[in-house]
Amino acid sequence: MIPNSINLADNLKFLQGIPDESVSLIYIDPPFNTGTKQQMTSLKTVRDDAGDRTGFGGNRYRTEKGVSKSYLDSFDDYIGFLAPRIEEVLRVLTTDGSLFLHVDQRESHYCKILLDRIFGRDSFMNEIIWSYDYGGRSKRKWPAKHDTIFWYTADPKNYTFNADTIDRIPYMAPSLVGKEKAARGKIPTDVWWQTIVPTNGKERTGYPTQKPLAILERIVKVHSNPGDLVLDFFAGSGTTGVAAAKNDRRFVLVDANPEAVQVAAKRLTEYTPDCIGFTLEPQRV
Numbered sequence: 001m002i003p004n005s006i007n008l009a010d011n012l013k014f015l016q017g018i019p020d021e022s023v024s025l026i027y028i029d030p031p032f033n034t035g036t037k038q039q040m041t042s043l044k045t046v047r048d049d050a051g052d053r054t055g056f057g058g059n060r061y062r063t064e065k066g067v068s069k070s071y072l073d074s075f076d077d078y079i080g081f082l083a084p085r086i087e088e089v090l091r092v093l094t095t096d097g098s099l100f101l102h103v104d105q106r107e108s109h110y111c112k113i114l115l116d117r118i119f120g121r122d123s124f125m126n127e128i129i130w131s132y133d134y135g136g137r138s139k140r141k142w143p144a145k146h147d148t149i150f151w152y153t154a155d156p157k158n159y160t161f162n163a164d165t166i167d168r169i170p171y172m173a174p175s176l177v178g179k180e181k182a183a184r185g186k187i188p189t190d191v192w193w194q195t196i197v198p199t200n201g202k203e204r205t206g207y208p209t210q211k212p213l214a215i216l217e218r219i220v221k222v223h224s225n226p227g228d229l230v231l232d233f234f235a236g237s238g239t240t241g242v243a244a245a246k247n248d249r250r251f252v253l254v255d256a257n258p259e260a261v262q263v264a265a266k267r268l269t270e271y272t273p274d275c276i277g278f279t280l281e282p283q284r285v
């Protein structure tokens, strides 16, 4: 395992090669078992006198389809797929280490039972709800607009929680708490309001299901220390690596999809130009 590396590999095989008690923080965002192919086609606007839209400075523009990025998100036995990986997580975490598992409402309840079984119920710390507000709204049931992030510790009596580094949020009724408190803001609860990665913002890589950097930076700052090793073995576009690199942590990223590895490598060279080990292993995907 090379610190600050992006690894193209099946993660179970990769995990089996990681030494015991060597990783301080693990965040994973596995495919959610939606039963579909997760796909995103990037769009770019190009100047074209024959274009169909008028934009800045009165110039004409047209929209072009870019490269499509995708991965398959369908499992017959989702928990059977995750279980051996979570067993490896417990083995490789340092004695004060933490796991964050990011899922949605389709599988979260089964995942909680799996985590309780492997880590023990005492090691359950929080069920964080990431609440967002984007996309269509069903008129036949309550629109589902949240994901679940489970936090488990290797040892519930000895773990990293840097409360001073928590980014504070505005009070809902600042006039009720006094000027000083209102200016400082309050500590967020286990419900995190955060917009999705804006579809046309600078942060967007075009990789499907990319998670917001703000969520990962909060996790990395609060649950690890500078110099610590942070692992994401369902790395996708490399959001965890960016959060680690921006905050002086070392990272190891793993993904079985060559497109993900490419996107993450491109993204991370901006933060760690000299130290990306880029391991390519022959494999079936």
Ligand SMILES: C[S@@+](CC[C@H](N)C(=O)[O-])C[C@H]1O[C@@H](n2cnc3c(N)ncnc32)[C@H](O)[C@@H]1O
Binding pocket: 009, 010, 011, 012, 029, 030, 031, 032, 071, 207, 208, 209, 210, 211, 212, 233, 234, 235, 236, 237, 238, 239, 240, 254, 255, 256, 257, 260
């Ligand atoms: C939901 S995405 C992760 C998105 C990521 N959090 C981000 O911000 O871009 C899940 C990723 O897991 C990868 N994956 C699925 N099965 C895998 C396996 N067995 N080994 C390694 N990666 C795998 C997929 O290729 C996909 O990129």
